[in-house]
Amino acid sequence: MNAKPLSSAPPSPWPQGPSRAEQRQAKRDAVLNVAAQMFNERGFHATSLDDVAAHLNVSKPTLYYYVKNKEEILIACMETALALMLDNMEESRRSGRGPLEQLHDCMHVYGQMATQPFGICLIRVGDEVLPPDSRKELRRMKSEINLQFRHLVGDCVQQGLLAPCDPTVTAFVIQGALSWLARWYQPTGAYSADQIIEQCTQLLLQGVLARPAHSQ
């Protein structure tokens, strides 16, 4: 139990560290992060909780204090990636920017997800291994993201900002091209993640065909 703070007392010379709950959360996050990177490098099925424990220098019983099993880790990684993406997309929506700017924002949010461990995990590891309830919830979140892309593309077409197209196909083309980053992007390569994401975004928006000189 924490002591009741004294309103007029000077601050304690023994600085207060993070609370027990914060420490637990930080340790659970470390477990999720190491596990996600192992899933991404070796595959979900080839990674054991023993591997994760060994990498963190803890015993397997210690690990069980933070997570129930491997599936729970995978669900947490995937949910974190999806929730962060939905939050950021919602933030862009509330910004009051136009639909084309919002589409650009959302493409960046998606690309960032696809170049970070939890998002890579979401894209590379199939959800067939998960219990039906969790799979259903994750698919609901994925559909929501897809729906937002479709709506944004539809709004842009209506306002003449995008060429006439089928918003469903366009949303999948955008998400597919950006999801593929999870398979090929190397953080040690010539470009930063943001540079690559911007290149992909411009390719998708502008296409690759050379334009006649007078339209450039």
Place this chain on the structure above:
Amino acid sequence: MNAKPLSSAPPSPWPQGPSRAEQRQAKRDAVLNVAAQMFNERGFHATSLDDVAAHLNVSKPTLYYYVKNKEEILIACMETALALMLDNMEESRRSGRGPLEQLHDCMHVYGQMATQPFGICLIRVGDEVLPPDSRKELRRMKSEINLQFRHLVGDCVQQGLLAPCDPTVTAFVIQGALSWLARWYQPTGAYSADQIIEQCTQLLLQGVLARPAHSQ
């Protein structure tokens, strides 16, 4: 042993059926096809050879006459998809068509792969489960396909047919958008596979941004 054909004799009224080797091949193909569709629907790990045998109305020992194990099936499915793609890309190269037409051809070849069971398998099932030798060979074939896309994009840029771009990033954007078909395309949907692939191809070539009227 086949009887020596008699040059002047009339054709036999008992039509000759497929040879034993052809029958064996057809049965092996049926095993691969059923297995690929099960991998795609349930996931590789959740599919057992018992499931495949049951679906084909054969015993598991019968199945072992055609395939050694589940990994061998997966390798055969993936190799078939990659070899077919490489063959078709090579055929386009030999046609003598210009690089932009070849790029268009190769995008179609890739899209067709991504909407058929062996290709869906190639894209959805990770290759981490495979023995290192097979994985290496499959990755070599994938690199070859990626290299062909990069070369075609590079040639198009050099000839002023595509806007200046990094051919590596562009090749991955193209392959990613088309690979994603394996995740969302439904054969029972409103468009045929060819129609969807052509829509994706045009979106990638032309981009989604609306063009100023004078450049259309």
